[in-house]
Amino acid sequence: MRGQPRILINTPEIELWPGGLLRARSNFDARAIARARYVLRRKRDGRFLAVDLPEGLLALVTHLRREPGLDQALDALESLHPHTRSGIEHVAELPLDRLEERLHALGLDGAYGERTGLPLVPEPDWLALAGFDRYRRPLWLHVDAARGWSHMREAALRDDVVLEAISGYRSHDYQLGILERKLARGLSVEEILTVNAAPGYSEHHSGLAIDIGAPDEPPAEESFEHTSAFAWLREQAEGFGFVMSYPRDNPHGIVYEPWHWCYRTG
Template sequence: MRNAPHLLLNTPDIELWPGGLLRARSNHDARLLARASHVLRRKRDGRYLAVQLRGGLMPLVTRLPEEPGVEPALALLDARLSQPARMPPPSGPLPLDGLQQRLDRLGLDASAYAAQTGLPLVAEPACLQLAGFDRYRRPLWLTRGAARAWQRLHAAAAIDGIALDAISGYRSHAYQLGIFERKLARGLDVAAILTVNAAPGYSEHHGGNALDIGTPGEPPAEESFERTPAFAWLQRRAGELGFHLSYPRDNPHGIVHEPWHWCFRG
């Protein structure tokens, strides 16, 4: 991307969003978000913590300085504001601090889980690029390479008369834990959830290179996608554009067949 408004800057606890992309949850939020150049968003629950306005930073929570991880997020914001044109976006992966604490909440051991599934740890990128919007008009965040590859894939499919849409892209470790907690609250157990969702820290979505892909009129993330012309097209053409099906039938990771889940590997 050409400038910061199209980049999501990532820290272990807080995301730094460009203004104008987040949905308002009240009229008060709507007025602030409309004027904000950046928004600090807590990863574990999506809470908006502060907005950067023309006149300075406005906290949206009490005791903002006591928020975990707020200091590195504010330092990153200050750096971006001081030299927005010359400063390159942060690069590299984020540290994996806090991973075992999340797994402890699910009764999982990192080493045992990795040995059982063969899934590698996946760190979150320090910076993600806006790749468009998903089916639900949410911003779609991917790495720079995956964003460009998705746009090429989408365009190539359209030329062939195939409509593809993105269901989801990047997901943080904290968001992945939230998926488990919501399903546990509905009465599912961890073992059942692990057949359809990788444990926090082990999902390809964390790395910003994986996409759940659908087609209009088809329910999201359902095996029935395998019977659509869109899936047949992906089988023929996705590989040449750098995308690969991660979880085919009878895959060795213990995850159900996911015809919708494709990962950019270059």
């Protein structure tokens, strides 16, 4: 990983992860990923598709060439090579592909946005590594939010307050998976949507939102408001560009979320 940019390249169907940040189940995949510059990962289920090695692309699945979105992912990969591009300066938005398909899977349609007042949220075409979350997973954020989070976390530490990242960027497909797993546990769509926005409408898609926790506190619980971390955020977060998106009695039908903070770019 030395000398490589620590960025996640995002395309509508496939993510390109820097090598060394993913763990594989099979020995073959693990050996390939250990040598990879980038790993092509299918967004809808997390399947590893291929690795970019110094000697070229190595497929990890059969019929790789039939994979939806592969051409876009390979174009993005090519743009990263030093002889074609010196770096990434601008964050662009991905098209809102398959939005209706994801909503229909939950029995929803475009009226959901009108009813809740939640705007559609595109995914960025790349994200910065902002460290690791409480569970040692890579924390991906929009580059502006990543800088804001780093400065805010360091400032809190100087005041003897520990801020832990619980969750950052989530793709539309990942959000759909969260809702589907809760449905499988017997929760209704209506119950779930008071806690999780429908895919396409979550601030996490932008990479600007981060769920924040405190040591020894359960994640994403209202009890977070009684911690010194929340007290510090309430006084200091806005100075670093972060605001709490869902206070009590917010107009979107989302429960009070003292842990959810979003970086405002404007």
